[in-house]
Amino acid sequence: MTTLPHKNVKYQEETRVPIDKPNAQVDTTNRRTFLTRAAMGGALVAVGTVGPLGRLLPVAAQDGGSPEEPADGKLDDNAAGETLAPIELAAVKAYEAALADGKLDSDWSAVGRQFQRHHLVAADALTGLIDSGATPVADPTIQLGTVAAISGTSDQQTILDALSEMETAIAATHLWALESVTDKITAKTIGQFLAVESQQAVFLARDSAGDLAALTPAVVEPATSGPTPAPTTTEETGN
Amino acid sequence: MSENVMSEHAESPTTSRRSLLKTSGLVAAGAAFMAACSPDHQKVGVSGEPAVPTSNPPTLPDAEPTAAVIAANQSQLHTLASVEALVAEVYGKNAAAITDGQLREAAVRFGQDHETAAKAIAAATIDKVAPPANEELRTAMVAPMQGLLNTQEHVLSFLADLESTLAATYITAAGVLTVASDRQLVMTYGAACARRVTVLGHGGEGEMPKTARFPTDDLIPGAAYLDLAAEEGDSPEGDSAEAEADN
Numbered sequence: 001m002t003t004l005p006h007k008n009v010k011y012q013e014e015t016r017v018p019i020d021k022p023n024a025q026v027d028t029t030n031r032r033t034f035l036t037r038a039a040m041g042g043a044l045v046a047v048g049t050v051g052p053l054g055r056l057l058p059v060a061a062q063d064g065g066s067p068e069e070p071a072d073g074k075l076d077d078n079a080a081g082e083t084l085a086p087i088e089l090a091a092v093k094a095y096e097a098a099l100a101d102g103k104l105d106s107d108w109s110a111v112g113r114q115f116q117r118h119h120l121v122a123a124d125a126l127t128g129l130i131d132s133g134a135t136p137v138a139d140p141t142i143q144l145g146t147v148a149a150i151s152g153t154s155d156q157q158t159i160l161d162a163l164s165e166m167e168t169a170i171a172a173t174h175l176w177a178l179e180s181v182t183d184k185i186t187a188k189t190i191g192q193f194l195a196v197e198s199q200q201a202v203f204l205a206r207d208s209a210g211d212l213a214a215l216t217p218a219v220v221e222p223a224t225s226g227p228t229p230a231p232t233t234t235e236e237t238g239n
Numbered sequence: 240m241s242e243n244v245m246s247e248h249a250e251s252p253t254t255s256r257r258s259l260l261k262t263s264g265l266v267a268a269g270a271a272f273m274a275a276c277s278p279d280h281q282k283v284g285v286s287g288e289p290a291v292p293t294s295n296p297p298t299l300p301d302a303e304p305t306a307a308v309i310a311a312n313q314s315q316l317h318t319l320a321s322v323e324a325l326v327a328e329v330y331g332k333n334a335a336a337i338t339d340g341q342l343r344e345a346a347v348r349f350g351q352d353h354e355t356a357a358k359a360i361a362a363a364t365i366d367k368v369a370p371p372a373n374e375e376l377r378t379a380m381v382a383p384m385q386g387l388l389n390t391q392e393h394v395l396s397f398l399a400d401l402e403s404t405l406a407a408t409y410i411t412a413a414g415v416l417t418v419a420s421d422r423q424l425v426m427t428y429g430a431a432c433a434r435r436v437t438v439l440g441h442g443g444e445g446e447m448p449k450t451a452r453f454p455t456d457d458l459i460p461g462a463a464y465l466d467l468a469a470e471e472g473d474s475p476e477g478d479s480a481e482a483e484a485d486n
Contacts, residue, residue: 111447121451171430178413178423187422188414188455194426195406195433195453202437203447212345216438218352219359220430222423 075180081129082136084177084190087170088123090142092116094166097150098159108156112163115200122193129186142166160204167201170194175222308417309365314466315412316364318373319425321465322408323357325372326350326401329381333398338391342443346398349435356428363424375463380404392442399439399446400457406432407455 075083095116098104104112127136146166150159174194181187202215304312330350337343361369380401388394409429413422433453440446 114447114449118448118451175423175426175430178426179419181419181422184414184417184422187419188410189452191410191413191422191426191429192452192455195410195430196448196451198430198433199437199446199448199453202434203445206438206445212341212438213348216345216349216431216434218355218431219427220434222427 073180074182075177076182077129077186078131080177080181080183080186080190081126084174085123085126085130085136086139087142087173088119088126088193089136090139090147091119091166091170092123093138094142094146094150094163095119097147098163100151101154103150103154103159104156108160111203115163115167115204118196118200125189125193157208161208164201164205167197167204169223171197171201172221172223175220176224179222304417310466312416312418312421313364313366314464315416316360316421316425317370317465318459318463319409319412319428320357320360320364321370321373322376322405322459322463323353323360323428324370325376325381326405327353327357328372329401330398332385333388333394336388336391336394337443339443342391342395342439345438346395349398352431356431360425360428363421370465373459373463373465376459379460379463395439395443396441399436399441402432402435402439404457404459405429406436406453407457408459410453410455411458 095112099109099112099116123136130136146162150162153159171194174190174197178187178190181190198220205215327350330346330353334343334346334350337346358369361367384397388397406429409425409432412425413429416422416425437446437448
């Protein structure tokens with residue numbers, strides 16, 4: 001594919017954005033964080049299993065589990081940041097993998113850099129909600145699923161489809177979180193991010209999708225929460 | 240005389256420096272002993288409960304929403320339902336002008352989806368009454384354009400604009416509604432609108448999002464908000480919504 005749906009878009013050429021902060025802390029997991037992340041991991045899986053992202057996700061993460069809400073059923077700003085910032089950081093890494101080694105042509109590379117910046121903005125905003133100032137770790141489910149799959153292929157369309165599925169899953173996870181987010185302004189911010197991520201999912205798959213109906217459902221369903229322990233960091237399991 | 244004076248001094252309770260120090264020492268030792276014996280092992284010199292740090296305020300119980308808050312929430316939902324009804328009408332009136340078969344088919348479906356959304360949001364209100372198509376928005380945004388929709392590109396771009404306005408209004412409502420489940424509900428439809436913008440934008444060529452946050456400066460006019468606008472004249476809800484959009 002060499003043409004974009006809209007060729008007269010003027011892309012902003014900027015230098016590549018850093019995705020790893022120099023003083024990144026490994027983890028600050030507590031019970032609440034673990035439960036919310038586990039629920040979020042399950043949420044990603046719940047969406048991913050209906051599309052190609054499902055096969056990109058680790059098998060262990062697709063086994064599912066009984067639904068469970070965050071520890072107290074609510075996500076205050078701190079919990080929302082701890083839960084959602086990691087998936088935005090992982091999305092940044094997914095685009096980093098897609099942009100590596102010239103796998104995408106110049107037009108799609110420009111699009112990829114733009115969308116990567118969007119996720120970085122979202123990650124920064126959500127990280128700012130975390131009280132402790134700790135730097136979140138990129139979500140391991142996306143790391144081991146989407147990022148690994150993109151890294152293992154050089155086919156442009158496969159990469160674009162994987163990114164589109166990831167965008168859909170992230171938007172649905174944000175929607176899932178909205179049911180528990182306590183602050184209205186934070187809810188609006190999350191709404192702005194998930195709307196753009198929904199658009200990015202469509203834009204990436206617009207040319208390859210034979211049926212527009214699949215890209216434009218009447219209602220964008222939120223992910224269903226499930227405490228599937230995502231592939232964990234060493235700090236969470238002690239391994 | 241002098242002996243009497245001396246005996247009076249000896250019997251008086253006047254405290255000398257020496258006795259004061261002695262007494263103070265005994266009191267302090269007693270306090271330390273009692274503190275050491277107390278079950279909570281509170282530090283010596285600490286009296287009462289420590290002050291609660293202001294950086295970690297206590298959690299307040301959820302307050303019952305006032306009538307005004309409930310009314311504001313209902314206004315948001317009624318308004319959104321009425322806008323959905325109007326957008327469904329616009330699709331129904333203009334879909335036939337789209338020459339591209341795939342896009343025309345999509346437009347017909349989008350119109351049906353908006354009709355369904357109008358009913359679903361109305362069902363989420365307390366009175367469950369589906370409002371008619373929003374007349375204020377029809378006057379302000381639809382009627383002036385209707386005569387100019389002569390080509391497929393114009394129709395698709397206008398429909399994209401309507402979808403974008405509706406998505407922005409949904410997002411703004413998510414920042415106003417006080418019930419989290421309502422916020423989630425409206426964004427399931429808001430996200431669907433955002434997706435349609437990407438398909439319909441730029442005359443059907445497709446529109447790429449250019450910002451990380453969906454812009455919320457292109458809202459429905461304040462007068463288009465139902466209920467509160469009718470009661471208070473200057474549509475404070477719409478104004479506050481626009482103020483929210485600046486955030």
